[in-house]
Amino acid sequence: MENVLEVKGLGKQYVPGVYASKDVTFSIAKGEIFALIGPNGAGKTTTIRTIATLLKTTEGDALVSGHSILTEPEEVRKCITYLPDEAGAYKNMTGKGYLEFMASIYAETGEQALEYFRTGCEICELGDRLNDKISSYSRGMTRKLLLARAIMPKPDLAILDEPTSGLDILNAIEIRKTIKDLAAEGMSFLLSSHNMLEIEYVSDRVGIIAKGMLLETGKPEELIEKYEARNLEEVFEKVVKLREIL
Amino acid sequence: MKFYNLFKKELKDMFNMQTILTMVGIVALLMVVGNIFSDSVSESAKKSGDIVICDMDKTDFTKSVIAELKKVTEDNDGTLTEVEIKSEDYSKELKRIDQKQVVIIPEGFTELVSQHKTAKITFVQRMTSLAMMSNLNTGSANTFETFSAAVKSTIYAQKLSENKITEEEIKQLEDPVELEEMTVIGSKQEEISSSLIMSICTSQNMVVPIILFVLIMFASQMILNAISTEKIDKTLETLLSAPVSRISVLAAKTLSAALVAGVQAAAFMFGTSQMTSGMTGGLGLDSDKFTKALENLGLTLSIPQYILVGIQMFLSILIALCVALILGVLAKDAKSAQTLLMPITISTMIPYFLSMMADISTLPVILRYIVYAIPFSHTFMATENVMFSNMTLYVGGLIYQVIFLAVCMKVALSIFMSDKIFTMSLGEKKTKNKKAKNA
Numbered sequence: 001m002e003n004v005l006e007v008k009g010l011g012k013q014y015v016p017g018v019y020a021s022k023d024v025t026f027s028i029a030k031g032e033i034f035a036l037i038g039p040n041g042a043g044k045t046t047t048i049r050t051i052a053t054l055l056k057t058t059e060g061d062a063l064v065s066g067h068s069i070l071t072e073p074e075e076v077r078k079c080i081t082y083l084p085d086e087a088g089a090y091k092n093m094t095g096k097g098y099l100e101f102m103a104s105i106y107a108e109t110g111e112q113a114l115e116y117f118r119t120g121c122e123i124c125e126l127g128d129r130l131n132d133k134i135s136s137y138s139r140g141m142t143r144k145l146l147l148a149r150a151i152m153p154k155p156d157l158a159i160l161d162e163p164t165s166g167l168d169i170l171n172a173i174e175i176r177k178t179i180k181d182l183a184a185e186g187m188s189f190l191l192s193s194h195n196m197l198e199i200e201y202v203s204d205r206v207g208i209i210a211k212g213m214l215l216e217t218g219k220p221e222e223l224i225e226k227y228e229a230r231n232l233e234e235v236f237e238k239v240v241k242l243r244e245i246l
Numbered sequence: 247m248k249f250y251n252l253f254k255k256e257l258k259d260m261f262n263m264q265t266i267l268t269m270v271g272i273v274a275l276l277m278v279v280g281n282i283f284s285d286s287v288s289e290s291a292k293k294s295g296d297i298v299i300c301d302m303d304k305t306d307f308t309k310s311v312i313a314e315l316k317k318v319t320e321d322n323d324g325t326l327t328e329v330e331i332k333s334e335d336y337s338k339e340l341k342r343i344d345q346k347q348v349v350i351i352p353e354g355f356t357e358l359v360s361q362h363k364t365a366k367i368t369f370v371q372r373m374t375s376l377a378m379m380s381n382l383n384t385g386s387a388n389t390f391e392t393f394s395a396a397v398k399s400t401i402y403a404q405k406l407s408e409n410k411i412t413e414e415e416i417k418q419l420e421d422p423v424e425l426e427e428m429t430v431i432g433s434k435q436e437e438i439s440s441s442l443i444m445s446i447c448t449s450q451n452m453v454v455p456i457i458l459f460v461l462i463m464f465a466s467q468m469i470l471n472a473i474s475t476e477k478i479d480k481t482l483e484t485l486l487s488a489p490v491s492r493i494s495v496l497a498a499k500t501l502s503a504a505l506v507a508g509v510q511a512a513a514f515m516f517g518t519s520q521m522t523s524g525m526t527g528g529l530g531l532d533s534d535k536f537t538k539a540l541e542n543l544g545l546t547l548s549i550p551q552y553i554l555v556g557i558q559m560f561l562s563i564l565i566a567l568c569v570a571l572i573l574g575v576l577a578k579d580a581k582s583a584q585t586l587l588m589p590i591t592i593s594t595m596i597p598y599f600l601s602m603m604a605d606i607s608t609l610p611v612i613l614r615y616i617v618y619a620i621p622f623s624h625t626f627m628a629t630e631n632v633m634f635s636n637m638t639l640y641v642g643g644l645i646y647q648v649i650f651l652a653v654c655m656k657v658a659l660s661i662f663m664s665d666k667i668f669t670m671s672l673g674e675k676k677t678k679n680k681k682a683k684n685a
Binding site for chain 2: 014049052053054055056074077078080081082083084085086087088089090091102105106146149159
C-alpha cells in the first residue's frame with residue numbers, strides 16, 4: 001500500500017544531549033488513521049510539530065507524499081493540515097470569515113478556495129452561528145470550526161493534536177465519525193491523544209510513545225492480544241513498565 | 247474577611263515583580279533626569295545675573311549707566327563684561343567674543359536721552375538649540391529691566407546734583423529705554439525676540455517628537471500584540487504549517503502595523519497642527535512677518551529637510567517594529583506581552599523628554615553616549631540637527647540607525663525562520679535548563 005507518511009529515525013534535541021524525541025520511525029498508509037499515544041511530555045507534540053515543518057529535526061527525516069521535511073518543507077505544507085492542541089482562532093473574525101481566509105491560504109485558485117470554504121461550512125455544522133464573531137463561540141464550537149478548517153482542503157495527511165479535546169460526548173462522536181468517513185475516502189490522519197479509549201475506537205494503528213521514544217506500534221486489537229490486556233490503556237501501562245525494566 | 251482575602255489576592259496579583267521593577271526603573275530615570283536638569287538650571291541661574299555689554303556711544307552718561315549696572319549685577323552675584331562689537335554681523339561678532347548674548351548701547355543714545363526721548367538698546371541673542379533648558383537664560387526681559395533701572399538711577403543722580411527736575415524729565419523716567427531684540431542662529435540674524443521664537447517653536451517642535459512617540463508606541467504595540475496573541479492562541483502554528491512562506495507572514499504583519507501606525511500618526515499630526523495654529527493665532531502675532539523671520543533664521547523646514555527628518559523617522563519605526571517582533575516572540579501570556587513593551591516605552595521616553603528639555607549634545611559625556619546609543623534618540627534630535635545644520639550628528643545618527651536596524655532585522659529573521667518562534671519565551675530558559683539537568 002502507498003505510504004503518505006514515512007518517518008525515519010526522527011529525533012529532536014531542544015538542548016544538546018537532551019532528547020524530546022529520539023529515533024522515531026513509523027509510516028502511515030493512504031486512508032489510514034495512525035495515532036500517537038502517550039502521557040504529557042512524552043514527545044507526541046514535538047514529533048507532530050516536526051512533521052508539520054514547524055520545528056527543524058536534529059536527526060532523521062520524514063517524507064510526506066514523497067517530499068522531505070528537511071529539504072522540501074514548502075511542498076510538505078501543501079500536502080498537510082495541522083490542528084494544534086488547544087488552538088484558538090482569530091477572535092475578531094466571524095466563523096465564515098475565518099473559513100474564507102484559511103481557504104484562501106490553502107487554495108491555489110479562487111474556485112478551489114470557494115470549494116474549500118463550502119466544505120468547511122458543511123463539516124463544522126455551525127449553521128447561522130457562522131455569521132457570528134468567533135469571540136462569542138463556546139470552546140466546543142471553536143474546536144468544530146478548527147477541525148473543519150483542518151479537513152476542508154482534503155489534504156493527503158491531516159495532523160490532529162487532541163482532536164476532540166473540549167468537545168462534549170455527542171460532538172466528539174460526530175468528529176470521530178467524520179474522521180473515519182474521510183479516511184474511507186482516502187485521507188490519512190496522524191492523531192495524538194491521551195484518550196486511549198477514543199484512539200482504540202478511531203485508529204487503524206497506534207504508536208506508543210514515552211520519554212521521546214516510540215516503544216511499540218501496531219493495530220489496537222493486535223497489541224491488546226500481544227500484551228494480554230483488556231484495553232489499550234493496559235497495553236500502554238505494560239509497554240511502559242516493560243521498557244523501564246529492560 | 248471575604249473582602250480582605252479578595253483584596254489581598256488582587257493586590258498580590260497586581261503588585262508583582264514586574265510592577266515593582268517598572269516603578270523602580272521610572273523613579274531611577276526621573277532621578278537621573280532631575281540631576282541633569284538641576285545642573286543645567288543652576289548653571290543657567292548663575293549666568294542669569296551676568297550682563298555682556300557693548301557701549302558704542304561712549305559718553306560720560308553711558309559710562310555712568312554702565313558703572314551703575316556693574317554695581318547692580320555685582321550685588322546680584324553676577325558679572326558685567328564690556329566688549330567691543332566691530333560690525334553688524336552679530337553671528338560673527340558673538341563667535342569672536344565667545345558670548346551667547348550682548349546688550350548694545352548704540353551711538354546717539356545719550357543724545358536721545360538728553361532730548362527726553364525714548365532711547366533704544368539692542369539685545370542680541372544667539373540660539374543653538376530649541377530645548378527648554380538650553381534657553382533658560384534668554385534674559386532679554388531681565389536685562390532690559392536692569393538696564394532701565396540703571397538709566398533711571400543715573401538720570402536721577404544727575405538731576406539731584408543739578409537740584410532741578412522738569413515735568414518732561416519725570417515723564418521720561420517712566421519709560422527711559424526701548425528694547426530692540428535681535429536673534430542669531432548659525433550665520434543668520436533677524437530682528438525678533440528669542441523668547442518669542444522659543445515660545446512658538448516649542449509648541450511647533452513638539453509636533454515631531456509627539457508624532458514619533460505615538461508612532462513608535464502604536465507600531466510596536468500592534469506588532470507585539472499581533473505576534474504574542476498568535477503565539478498564545480496557537481494561530482501562528484496553524485498559519486505557519488499552511489502553504490505560505492514565513493517571510494510573507496512576517497512581512498504582512500510588519501507592513502500592516504507600519505501602515506496603521508502611519509495613518510494614526512497622520513491623524514495625530516493634523517490634530518496637533520490645528521492645535522498649534524490655534525495657539526499661534528491666539529498670540530495675536532503678525533503671522534506673515536513672523537513666518538518670514540522664522541524662514542530667514544532657518545527655523546522652518548524645507549522639503550529636503552522634511553525628507554531627511556522623514557528618513558530617520560521611518561528608520562525608527564522599522565527598528566521599533568523589529569524589536570517589538572523579537573519581544574513579542576518572548577511573550578507567554580497576555581500579561582507578559584504588556585510587560586515586554588516596557589523596554590521600548592522607556593527607550594522612547596528617555597530621548598523624548600531629554601530632547602524637549604535639554605540640548606542632548608551638551609549633556610555630560612557618558613550620559614550623552616548612553617542617549618546616543620538609543621536608536622530613537624537620533625530621530626528625536628533630527629529636526630534640530632537639520633535646522634541648526636549639525637549634519638555630522640545627523641549623518642552619524644543615520645549610519646548608527648541603519649546598522650542597528652540591520653542587526654535587529656537579522657535577529658528577528660533568524661528567530662522567525664527557526665524553531666525559536668515557538669520555543670522561546672520569557673523565563674523558559676531557566677525551566678528548560680532545570681529540566682535538562684534533571685534528565
